[in-house]
Amino acid sequence: MKPLIVGVAFMILLTFFNVFQVDQDTYIRSQSLVKILADDAAAGGGLFFEEASYGSGLKTYDKVKSESMIKALILKNMKLDPDRTPLEPNAWTGKVNYYCYYFDDSHKYFKYKNGVFVSQENFSYNTLFTEPLTDYKKLITEPTIIVTIETAPPRNRTTWISWPNIIRSSAYEDLDRK
Amino acid sequence: MKDLIAMCAVFLLLMTFPLQYALNTKNHYSMSLMQKHVNNAKEVARQDGYFTADTIKSLKTSISNDFGIKDTDVIIEVTEVGDKKVRGELIHYKVTVPLNQIIAANVFWGITDQDNRASYVIENFAASEWVTE
Numbered sequence: 108m109k110p111l112i113v114g115v116a117f118m119i120l121l122t123f124f125n126v127f128q129v130d131q132d133t134y135i136r137s138q139s140l141v142k143i144l145a146d147d148a149a150a151g152g153g154l155f156f157e158e159a160s161y162g163s164g165l166k167t168y169d170k171v172k173s174e175s176m177i178k179a180l181i182l183k184n185m186k187l188d189p190d191r192t193p194l195e196p197n198a199w200t201g202k203v204n205y206y207c208y209y210f211d212d213s214h215k216y217f218k219y220k221n222g223v224f225v226s227q228e229n230f231s232y233n234t235l236f237t238e239p240l241t242d243y244k245k246l247i248t249e250p251t252i253i254v255t256i257e258t259a260p261p262r263n264r265t266t267w268i269s270w271p272n273i274i275r276s277s278a279y280e281d282l283d284r285k
Numbered sequence: 286m287k288d289l290i291a292m293c294a295v296f297l298l299l300m301t302f303p304l305q306y307a308l309n310t311k312n313h314y315s316m317s318l319m320q321k322h323v324n325n326a327k328e329v330a331r332q333d334g335y336f337t338a339d340t341i342k343s344l345k346t347s348i349s350n351d352f353g354i355k356d357t358d359v360i361i362e363v364t365e366v367g368d369k370k371v372r373g374e375l376i377h378y379k380v381t382v383p384l385n386q387i388i389a390a391n392v393f394w395g396i397t398d399q400d401n402r403a404s405y406v407i408e409n410f411a412a413s414e415w416v417t418e
Binding site for chain 1: 288291292296298302309310312313320324331372375412
């Protein structure tokens, strides 16, 4: 009887390990996915320049169009409703926040959070920018968009282990400025 | 003797767990590679405005090699040549791959091969960078 009891106890323990492994693998893949989505959002947002300044040789992002594209990509790709709440509760367990930082030939740095303007400051090229959430450092030498996505982790069935939010940043530079 | 028989039975049950861990790792690795291949193909498609026949073929080959399945088992539904997207429009892509084994030693647990399958799906959008000539 003793081997049976010990065996069943081991089975329960090993089942927990198994569930933990599957959920952790999903968490790791989700981290890569968020990085890819941040890349896509930054690249998508970087496609729009203000026509008036572009005609005079300056590259100034059209923030309205860029924000609209970034929002569309994040909502569609992360399967969120317009309130940024996940449509599939297993994919992300909480609301998603995203931050956009614009540096362009207007020599102003604009910060947006969830598509809403937050602040603007003056800057000059060759400035080292540090993204506040991730400590991601980027030397700004060209018109650049940085997108940071912060999301709650995916479903975790081993509830006594808590995983931190996933935060990933990506920058898109317009390299043919010179 | 009774203890020995019980131990043998328990040992057999416990032996399936290491197999399951190995299978989980293999499936996770395959899914991660698929994520990478799909992302690479998407980057090419963004420049072209759609998924060219070459991009689709190369994606199918990479995924089928990693998963050890036939090319025909990889289902790719993407923006193709007839629906080419210009700069700022969205390219759609959906790639579905069958995972042929989810539970290791499925027959031992009484799970049929048919029930022991699932699909891994990546479906996303990306902004096209293609500019009309």
